[in-house]
Amino acid sequence: MEFNKSAVVIHAHPDDTEAFCSGTLKHLKDKGFSIAIATMTAGGMGGIGMSEQKTIAVRKKEAAKAAAVLDAPYHCFGGRDGYLFDTEALRVAVIDFVRKHKAGVVLTHLPFDYHSDHRTTAQIVEAAVMLASLPSVPCRAKPLEVTPLLYHTAPLGFSDPLGNPIAEPHFFVDITKTIDTKMDMLAHHHSQIELMRVMHKMPNFFDEMKKYNIDLGKIAGVKYAECFWQHLGGGFQKDPLLQRELADVIRKLKKIK
């Protein structure tokens, strides 16, 4: 089966894509993939000393600049930060986006991520990917010939909503050669430095993200890593496309087959 070399990434908030998978996206871009980045919300609650509307305007600009590092378009679906619901309108909008970019691969949060907006995003995206190739869906773009492959990115802290450890990732990606691009992308999210300092007591958000990738790298046996799960449930394609395309930078734990 042929999958388009087009990766569509949909997370809940601006900066999620940069934080969780931009090192891997840079590898994919270098291997000829086109990238499109979208968020369900513009992160309107993520401002300190700014109104929600002002924060939305600032964060959309930051996200667009970060995406531009990979020559990727950025789109916001207009959900409200902290109040994201799975609606028919959002599902149709996501289907339209996935079709418009002729996605071969779609990446989103894990279904059991720690953040409720992330979990809702995962649910919307999973449903939309399943419907992307069906002709009866009421959306403008033409159905895809093949249902895209769905992958999940890691939650911060590596735990489920109750704080339990999460299932082992299906694979790690060595991002040692692309960490600089990742940091360049993150650096566009100026507004989050102050937010993370106040909300999560992170003195420097960017350094913390780098440390997160170092910690994952220690598990994977490389300097910096990101990790992923492929959505292998019923109704989904199971071709290991990303694992094949990224073979030179994929790392697996010994006990993972």
Ligand SMILES: [Zn+2]
């Ligand atoms: Zn988020």
